[in-house]
Amino acid sequence: MSHEVVVIEGDGIGREVIPAAVEVLEALPVDFEFVEADAGDATEEATGEALPAETYDLAADADATLFGAAGETAADVILPLRDAVDSFVNVRPAKAYPGVDALRPETDVVFLRENTEGVYSGHEDRLSEDLSTLTRVVTSSASRELAEFACEFVEDGRGPAGDPDEGFTVAHKANVMRETDGRFREEVLAVAEERGVDADEELMDAFATKLPLDPGQYGVIVCPNLAGDVLSDLAAGLVGGLGLLPSANVGHDNALFEPVHGTAPDIAGEGIANPTAAVLSAAMLLEYLGHVDEGRRVRDAVEGVLSDGPRTGDLGGDATTEAVTAAIVDRL
Amino acid sequence: MSHEVVVIEGDGIGREVIPAAVEVLEALPVDFEFVEADAGDATEEATGEALPAETYDLAADADATLFGAAGETAADVILPLRDAVDSFVNVRPAKAYPGVDALRPETDVVFLRENTEGVYSGHEDRLSEDLSTLTRVVTSSASRELAEFACEFVEDGRGPAGDPDEGFTVAHKANVMRETDGRFREEVLAVAEERGVDADEELMDAFATKLPLDPGQYGVIVCPNLAGDVLSDLAAGLVGGLGLLPSANVGHDNALFEPVHGTAPDIAGEGIANPTAAVLSAAMLLEYLGHVDEGRRVRDAVEGVLSDGPRTGDLGGDATTEAVTAAIVDRL
Ligand SMILES: CC(C)[C@H](C(=O)O)[C@@H](O)C(=O)O
Ligand SMILES: CC(C)[C@H](C(=O)O)[C@@H](O)C(=O)O
DSSP: OOEEEEEEEESTTHHHHHHHHHHHHHTSSOOEEEEEEOOSHHHHHHHSOSSOHHHHHHHHHSSEEEEEEOSTTHHHHHHHHHHHTTEEEEEEEEEOOTTSOOSOTTOEEEEEEEOSOBGGGOOEEEOSSSEEEEEEEEEHHHHHHHHHHHHHHHHTTOSTTOOGGGOEEEEEOTTTSTTHHHHHHHHHHHHHHHHTOOEEEEEHHHHHHHHHHOGGGOOEEEEOHHHHHHHHHHHHHHTTOGGGOEEEEEESSOEEEEESSOOOTTTTTSSOOOOHHHHHHHHHHHHHTTOHHHHHHHHHHHHHHHHHSOOOGGGTOOOOHHHHHHHHHHHO | OOEEEEEEEESTTHHHHHHHHHHHHHTSSOOEEEEEOOOSHHHHHHHSOSSOHHHHHHHHHSSEEEEEEOSTTHHHHHHHHHHHTTEEEEEEEEEOOTTSOOSSTTOEEEEEEEOSOBGGGOOEEEOSSSEEEEEEEEEHHHHHHHHHHHHHHHHTTOSTTOOGGGOEEEEEOTTTSTTHHHHHHHHHHHHHHHHTOOEEEEEHHHHHHHHHHOGGGOOEEEEOHHHHHHHHHHHHHHTTOGGGOEEEEEESSOEEEEESSOOOTTTTTTTOOOOHHHHHHHHHHHHHTTOHHHHHHHHHHHHHHHHHSOOOGGGTOOOOHHHHHHHHHHHO
16 A cells, blocks of 8 residues: 655755655655645745645645645744644654764653644734733643543553653643633543543643753653643754754654754755654654654664764765765664 | 831741841841731631731731742732732843853843732633633733833843843733733833833744743843733743742832742751842842842842852752851842
C-alpha cells in the first residue's frame, strides 16, 4: 500500500531540509507517493495567498503532510494546515543528543500540546479605540481528547523513559485562569485517573523555573496550546536550539510533520542548513504511518551521524546539508 | 518624614524572611513606621478570608507594602493586593551573583511586566457543560503606561547595563494574538519611538529558546502580564532559582514589594530560609521611596554576603536565616 504524502517545502531553509527528509524516506523500503504543494511568503507573493485552497485540500485529503517552514506568513500557513489535518495534539519531543553541545544534556522530554483552542481560538475584537479582547476557549471535549492521547502515549511506552509508570505532568495556570485552565486541569487529571495513569501537575510559571534547573525530573508534559508553544521552545533552548527538534501535529486520521525551526533567512539558500529536525520529523511520520521499525532506523542513523558523523555549521562543523543527509542515508 | 510601610508576612517562610527584611530596614538611618497586617492561608483559616478588607485598605493607604508569600491562597492575596496599590507594572530583576551556582552566570535582566490585564482580567465564563471562556483584555492606555515606565526606566539608567542606549526588548505573541498583542506591541513600540528609546522585539516563544542559549543579549524586557510571569520565572531558573529574586509592584503613588519565591512549606518554620529575595525587595522599596543610596548599601551588603559570607542551605551552606541577616546588617 502506498502512502500519499503532501510535501510543502515553504520558505527559506524549508526548501533545503524538506528535500533532505524526502531523500531519507525514499531510501527506505516503504512505498510513498509524494505530492508537492506550495505555501508561504513566496507563494503569497506569487499568488496573493500564503496558503492556497489547493494546498489546504491536498493536506486534508492526504495520508500525511511534511511541511518545512514559512517566513512572515508562518501563522497564516501553519494554523490553517493544523486545521486541515484535523490535528488535536502537537507532539514535541526535546532531547539532547550525545556529542551535541547542550545547556542541559540530561533533557529528554515530550510535550503534548493542545492544538485547537486556548488563545489560538481566533476570536479577537477591537471593542473601542482603547480596548481589544481575545476570547480564550477551553472545552472539556478537547481537554479530554488530549488527555486520552497522553494516556495512550504513556501506556504504549512512547514517553522518554519508555516506562508506562512514568505517567505525565500537566502544566497549566489554573490558579489564575480558574474556569478555563481549571477545566483543562480537571479534565486531564480525571482522564488520567480513570485510565490509571499517573499524573502530577505544575503551574506553568513554576515549570519554567524548574525545567532549566532540573529537566531530568520530567518526561511527558501535557499543556494548553500557548503554554505548550512557549514551554517546548524553552526546552529547545536547553538541548541546544531549534535545529534538532521535530514535531507532529496529529489528527484523527491525518497528521502533519514539521521541524520546529523556522526559515533561518540568514543561511537560507546556501545549502548548509541542518536537516536533522526535518529528518526526525520524517521519522515521526514513518511511525505515525505504522512503520515503527523504519522510524527507529532513521532515528538511529540520525543519532549516529550526530555523535560521530559530519556536522553542519550550527553544530560547529562545516558539512553541507547534502553531506549530512548522505551520511544519514548511508547509516540506514 | 516617616514612611508608613505595611508588613504582611503571610504564610510559610514569609514569616521568617520578612522579619529579616524589616531588621535590615531598621538598621538604616531611614524613618519607618511599620504596620503589621494579615493575609494568606492561615488568615483564611482563622477569619474565613485570605485577604481581609482591613489589610487591603492598609496597603491601599500606606506609602508602601512589604509582602512575604501566601500558600494555596496566593492568587486570592497577591492579585487584589496589586490592585490595592494600583500597580500597573511588576518590576522583576533576575541577576546571577558571583559565587552563586547559576546555569547562566551572565544573566542580568529586568522584566517589566504589565500588571493589570491580559489573561489576568478576571473575566471567565462557563458557557456550557463543555465550554468555558476567558476574555483576555489589552488596552492601549495600559500598554502605553507600561511603555512610558519602561522608557523612563531605561533613560534613568536603571537597566542592567546602566546605559540608556541599551533600550528594551518587547516580548509578545502578536503573530497569533494579532488584535490584542498586536495592540500591545504597536503601542509599546510607538511610545519608544516617540521618546527616542531603542526598542526591539521577540516573539515570546522564540525568546524562551534564546534566553537560555544566550541571556547576555538581553537587558530590559517588556511583556504582557502572563508572558512576564512565565518568562521571568524562566530567568529565575537560569540564575539558580527563585531564592534570590525580588520584585516590585509599582503603582502611581504606592507600591508593593515581594520576593518572587513562595512559602517553601518543606523548610518553613525551621529558621533556615534564604532571606536574600526579601532583603533585595526591601532594597527596591528603599529606592522607590527615594532612598537610593540606602538601597545601594543594602544591595552591596547582600552581594558581599553572597560572595563570601554565611549561606543558607539552598546555596549549599548551613547558616540560619538569622545568621545571614546579621551578616547583611553587619556589612551595611
Ligand atoms: C508560527 C506560529 C503560529 C506557531 C505557533 O505559535 O504555534 C509556531 O510558534 C509553532 O510553535 O509552531
Ligand atoms: C500567585 C500568582 C497569582 C502570581 C502570578 O501569576 O502573578 C505569581 O505567579 C507571581 O508571579 O507573582
